[in-house]
Amino acid sequence: MFKSRYKFISLLMSLVLVVTSFSFGMTAQADTSALKNKREKIQSEIESAQSKLDKLSAEKSKTEEYLNTLRSKIDLLQDKIDNLESDKSALQAEIDAIQKKINETKTEINNVQNEIDQKQAEFDESYEVYCQRLRAMYVSGSASTLEVLLTCTDMSAMLTRSQMIKSVSEQDSRNLEDLMKKMEEIETKKQELEIKINELNEDNANLENDKKILQDRINEINASKSELDKEAAECNALMKELASQSSEYMELIETNKEKLQKIEDEIRAAAASASYGSGSGRLRYPTNSRSISAGYPNYSNGSYHGGIDFPVPKGSNVYAAGSGRVILVKYLTYSYGYHIMIDHGDGLSTLYAHNSEILVSVGQSVSAGQVIARSGSTGNSTGPHCHFEVRVNGNRVNPFSYL
Numbered sequence: 286m287f288k289s290r291y292k293f294i295s296l297l298m299s300l301v302l303v304v305t306s307f308s309f310g311m312t313a314q315a316d317t318s319a320l321k322n323k324r325e326k327i328q329s330e331i332e333s334a335q336s337k338l339d340k341l342s343a344e345k346s347k348t349e350e351y352l353n354t355l356r357s358k359i360d361l362l363q364d365k366i367d368n369l370e371s372d373k374s375a376l377q378a379e380i381d382a383i384q385k386k387i388n389e390t391k392t393e394i395n396n397v398q399n400e401i402d403q404k405q406a407e408f409d410e411s412y413e414v415y416c417q418r419l420r421a422m423y424v425s426g427s428a429s430t431l432e433v434l435l436t437c438t439d440m441s442a443m444l445t446r447s448q449m450i451k452s453v454s455e456q457d458s459r460n461l462e463d464l465m466k467k468m469e470e471i472e473t474k475k476q477e478l479e480i481k482i483n484e485l486n487e488d489n490a491n492l493e494n495d496k497k498i499l500q501d502r503i504n505e506i507n508a509s510k511s512e513l514d515k516e517a518a519e520c521n522a523l524m525k526e527l528a529s530q531s532s533e534y535m536e537l538i539e540t541n542k543e544k545l546q547k548i549e550d551e552i553r554a555a556a557a558s559a560s561y562g563s564g565s566g567r568l569r570y571p572t573n574s575r576s577i578s579a580g581y582p583n584y585s586n587g588s589y590h591g592g593i594d595f596p597v598p599k600g601s602n603v604y605a606a607g608s609g610r611v612i613l614v615k616y617l618t619y620s621y622g623y624h625i626m627i628d629h630g631d632g633l634s635t636l637y638a639h640n641s642e643i644l645v646s647v648g649q650s651v652s653a654g655q656v657i658a659r660s661g662s663t664g665n666s667t668g669p670h671c672h673f674e675v676r677v678n679g680n681r682v683n684p685f686s687y688l
Contacts, residue, residue, distance in 0.1 A: 317372060320368055321372075327368060334354055334357050338355060348527075351523070355520045363513065366506060366510060373503065376502060380499065383491055387489065401471060401478065404474065408464065411463060521538055521667075534596055537665035537667060548620050552613065552636070555612040555628075556628075556634055558612060566631060567607075567687060568653075568675065568684075568687040570604075570606070571605075571637055571673045572595040572601060573597070574596070581681075581685065592636070593684050596668070601660040602660075603637050603656065603657055603660055607627070608650075608651065609635075610627065610650050610651070611649045611651060613636075617664055618664065620665055622661070622665070622666060623643050623658070623664070624637060624664075625640070625643060633675070633676075633687075634675075634677075635673065635674065636675075636676065637673060638674070640659060640663065641658075641661025644657055644659070
């Protein structure tokens with residue numbers, strides 16, 4: 286009866302464990318599998334782009350086609366890094382979950398072991414008392430039940446002695462049953478302890494395996510970032526070379542996404558301090574030139590461009606496109622370089638980038654047409670120009686709709 290009951294309890298515990306682990310494992314495996322499939326596709330496209338680059342390089346044809354292919358490879362490398370980062374995050378979450386489960390299991394093992402020790406102490410005490418009674422009975426040479434009853438002088442004494450013997454016998458039986466029950470409880474706890482220890486060993490093995498995979502992902506991310514930086518450097522050099530042969534100045538590639546995100550966050554934070562609205566005002570051109578080398582929202586090669594570019598010689602006047610208040614001034618050696626942001630009210634703001642000199646400060650009021658900067662090529666720029674953006678409530682919109 287005891288063994289059957291224990292087997293049922295053990296089976297139930299194991300089933301709960303398996304279902305929980307299976308559910309978590311299936312979700313993690315599904316995410317990891319999807320990321321792996323996507324990563325393999327990206328890698329195939331990277332290899333295809335590299336093959337085309339090798340062919341164009343062999344033909345000494347480092348022209349616009351080579352540049353576009355190189356930019357495509359750079360975008361794919363960034364996608365691959367993002368994929369690996371997601372896989373790394375998923376693995377880290379799985380590791381954290383396993384580690385938490387290991388800590389909980391260790392606590393449970395300690396608790397079960399303490400219960401075993403306590404029950405063992407109780408059993409030992411009861412067993413010792415029972416053994417002492419048996420030894421006392423043996424030493425005293427206790428008479429048989431029949432002898433005790435036959436020595437009675439009358440029926441009343443016989444009945445009294447019979448009841449006493451029955452009580453002693455029942456107490457002995459209860460003591461024995463209590464000992465057996467304690468033995469069963471100890472055995473059950475030992476079996477439970479064994480299950481927990483096996484579970485702990487399995488989780489430790491899974492943890493070590495996941496840590497190895499995580500380190501592989503970190504190594505792969507670092508290798509991909511090195512390749513990305515190398516390709517970006519070649520791409521930027523080629524863009525500068527090609528820019529000297531054309532009128533289109535492009536923004537150089539910045540591989541540090543955290544730095545770029547920080548800049549965008551600062552711009553949005555500045556816009557948040559402005560008065561929100563429909564942004565329906567009209568604006569004037571920010572330079573004397575009306576020539577535009579790159580429009581919104583793309584360069585000629587199709588890559589994203591968040592504003593419009595006015596190619597003007599270094600040191601040319603940059604004008605406020607409308608009256609307002611200066612809400613941001615930054616002097617960077619990357620991205621937008623030296624740039625200014627003006628709040629025009631009603632949610633409308635403008636941004637002027639890549640300047641060589643800034644003539645205003647944060648909080649200053651400016652009027653439409655006031656000179657606020659001198660043009661240049663600071664930051665990620667391939668040549669002197671004014672990069673002009675229009676934003677409504679912090680979001681980029683088409684500048685042509687306001688000029």
